[in-house]
Amino acid sequence: MTPEPPYRFDQTHMAADVVAAFDSLEPGAESGQSVSVAGRVMLHRHQGKLDFAELRDSSGAVQLFAGTGWTGAFDGFTALSLGDWVGATGEVVRTRRGELSVKVADWVLLAESRRGFGDKWKGVTDVDTRYRQREVDLWANEDSRRTLLARSRLVSETRRFLEERRFIEVETPTFHPVVGGADARPFVTHHNSLDVDLYLRIEEEIYLKRLVVGGVERVFEIGRVFRNEGLSPRHNPEFTMLELYQAYADYTDMMAISEELVAHLAQELTGGTVVEYAGRPVDLTPPWRRAPMAELIEESIGRPADLSCDLEDLRRVASDHEVPFEARWGPGKLMLEIYEKTTETNLWDPVFVCDYPQEVSPLARVHRSRPGYVERFEGVVVGRELCNAFSELTDPDDQRTRFEAQVQEKLAAGNSDARVDEDYLRALENGLPPTGGLGMGIDRLVMLLTGAQSIRDVIAFPTLRPEAGRP
RNA sequence: GGGGGCGUAGGUCAGUGGUAGACCAGCGGACUUUUAAUCCGUGUGUCGAGGGUUCGAUCCCCUCCGCCCCCA
CATH class of the missing domain: 3.30.930.10 (Bira Bifunctional Protein; Domain 2)
Known part of the structure; x- marks a missing residue:
């Protein structure tokens, strides 16, 4: 049974702010300061009586460090799925291996991710999924x-x-x-x-x-x-x-x-x-660079195709360059089409x-x-x-x-x-x-x-x- | 509208004319400092849909659907 999620959560820090503010904390050291962070669980590593999770919010990510000795509802924490939204409160510490972490005292499930997770290394690459489900693509x-x-x-x-x-x-x-x-x-x-x-x-x-x-x-x-x-x-x-x-x-x-x-x-x-x-x-x-269209066309195709040419000349240029045209088009429209088909795409x-x-x-x-x-x-x-x-x-x-x-x-x-x-x-x-x-x-x-x-x-x-x- | 490519597990992808695999995720277990943790165990599926060829099709052929790219 999943408990009803709370209506709000008091976030004291963004993940990136925690990481920046405690930059100087030594491996194995404890800061003595408690913070509350919230975000999605992006990686999760359970190890016996310990549990590590990467929590990501819109600023970045910070590690959550849970353990039987200090974390409430530890079993529930170990059962978190990738993608779940969590709010967590605890002291900022740096683990022995040097990862800045929130040593979770209390935590709360803010929302479940019920629909699987993309590949945690490659994300989601299917373009149709990325465009149709931008919410999935984004996270x-x-x-x-x-x-x-x-x-x-x-x-x-x-x-x-x-x-x-x-x-x-x-x-x-x-x-x-x-x-x-x-x-x-x-x-x-x-x-x-x-x-x-x-x-x-x-x-x-x-x-x-x-x-x-x-x-x-x-x-x-x-x-x-x-x-x-x-x-x-x-x-x-x-x-x-x-x-x-x-x-x-x-x-x-x-x-x-x-x-x-x-x-x-x-x-x-x-x-x-x-x-x-x-x-x-x-x-x-x-x-x-500023250049008249007529000059750019001539640079591109090596011959003039502008309003100084008569209509037949322009039609011949269009034909020679496989530019389709219609009989009712005047010289201006022909010139523009010639430009678009022969010149524009080459201007880097x-x-x-x-x-x-x-x-x-x-x-x-x-x-x-x-x-x-x-x-x-x-x-x-x-x-x-x-x-x-x-x-x-x-x-x-x-x-x-x-x-x-x-x-x-x-x-x-x-x-x-x-x-x-x-x-x-x-x-x-x-x-x-x-x-x-x-x-x-x-x-x-x-x-x-x-x-x-x-x-x-x-x-x-x-x-x-x-x-x-x-x- | 024409041409090309693609469609296989929840995700990322292999693969073969004899009805399918890896890794990740999932599930069960071990583990007190992990970093895509590791280790043991475990299940994955209308192989896009329909039809054809064949003793047998995910594979070959046709049609359709969807997506991507190029062209009109």
């Missing part, structure tokens, strides 16, 4: 705990970094009446009492820029966005995006803040700005890929000196997009024209959800000052700085096929 695998903590620190440091620069954090709606400006399929849901369909947001930018119109000159949001697309090691249908908007700034300011933020986070999390990913060094030290060290075709960038302002292009960049690291930024389009008439073209394009692509966002156009008519905007994928940033190969390793509960549905 069995040190790497999993480290990643979770790194993510928490990264988000926390990001807030601090931005707040120090006078950015204000806000929360904008997750339900959008109109699909946003990014190029992604939305999830659709329905509000019963309003009897309207709503879309889960695919980005945060529209509402954030409306706040800039309202006078919030530096604003950011760290929030969940949703894209109804496939799963892959780099894509989860819901993921976390940082977006920030800064009045009176342009995309060059966004480059500066991007590289400073990433370098700062790398420093905080890894102790330096050169990190290792997939066995290769990545130098995140600012300043990052960070580079700001600048000056996108206007055709594929409905929310970015036209380039001040390069016709056909907009002032937009993506920060690419280890061959992946990490962030995306513009000098924001502020002209309501131009914005309307772009939205209408985008809606036509989406309808042509079979997307019946496309509509012009009249609310946003009305907001622009109230005046958006020159503004720089930046979006950064938090999940991919955590991957980069923790070495994770899959986005599922940095999301506590990634999207999975439901287990139910088996016959």
Whole structure:
């Protein structure tokens, strides 16, 4: 019979604190000080009238040392299973073999682990189990705990970094009446009492820029966005995006803040700005290379593929490089596809890929000196997009024209959800000052700085096929 | 949707055309300073599911399911 567990337990020390505070205790010595610790039993060694257990809490681990001569309910203690939660009180001692220990006088079972234990040496390696039962993964695998903590620190440091620069954090709606400006399929849901369909947001930018119109000159949001697309090691249908908007700034300011933020986070999390990913060094030290997309494509494939080429040239380049394309695509879309298929994945060290075709960038302002292009960049690291930024389009008439073209394009692509966002156009008519905007994928940033190969390793509960549905 | 890989005990993994093994965990026992403790004893299972070939299938073949990776 298992007694009812207590409702609370007074913990005086974390395991790591005990180990640190009594560092100087000699082997065989007793401190005379009693502590109470709590956590899970991770290893257990019974030896006749003695019993040793490794107790782990969120700070680390400390050994529990029980014996018939000093431990209440000793037989019960020896019967503890791996994974059981225990609270224990006793004097801090160091054993003759030198292990700092709590010499257990009293102890209490806080919860049983009824469902077996992973391999105590290898943990749990089955990826399906690790993702479906993250609670098991977390207590069995040190790497999993480290990643979770790194993510928490990264988000926390990001807030601090931005707040120090006078950015204000806000929360904008997750339900959008109109699909946003990014190029992604939305999830659709329905509000019963309003009897309207709503879309889960695919980005945060529209509402954030409306706040800039309202006078919030530096604003950011760290929030969940949703894209109804496939799963892959780099894509989860819901993921976390940082977006920030800064009045009176342009995309060059966004480059500066991007590289400073990433370098700062790398420093905080890894102790330096050169990190290792997939066995290769990545130098995140600012300043990052800045190069027009057209230049990078030509570097990669040895011939130009940009808006100075005519449509037939671009189609030929696409064909030569096995880039599939559709007849209705204009030169800008072709150029972007060629870039993505031939160039992007080869960019290892960070580079700001600048000056996108206007055709594929409905929310970015036209380039001040390069016709056909907009002032937009993506920060690419280890061959992946990490962030995306513009000098924001502020002209309501131009914005309307772009939205209408985008809606036509989406309808042509079979997307019946496309509509012009009249609310946003009305907001622009109230005046958006020159503004720089930046979006950064938090999940991919955590991957980069923790070495994770899959986005599922940095999301506590990634999207999975439901287990139910088996016959 | 196409290609490749994987699926064996609670965990980590071997293995064979003659219905299965190791270690750990579990259970019983010994042990007063252990460190993945050790030692003795002990049980593990629809070998992912279904069908086929075969005297006989966990193994070979087919279909399906699930997971991972690559591609679209």
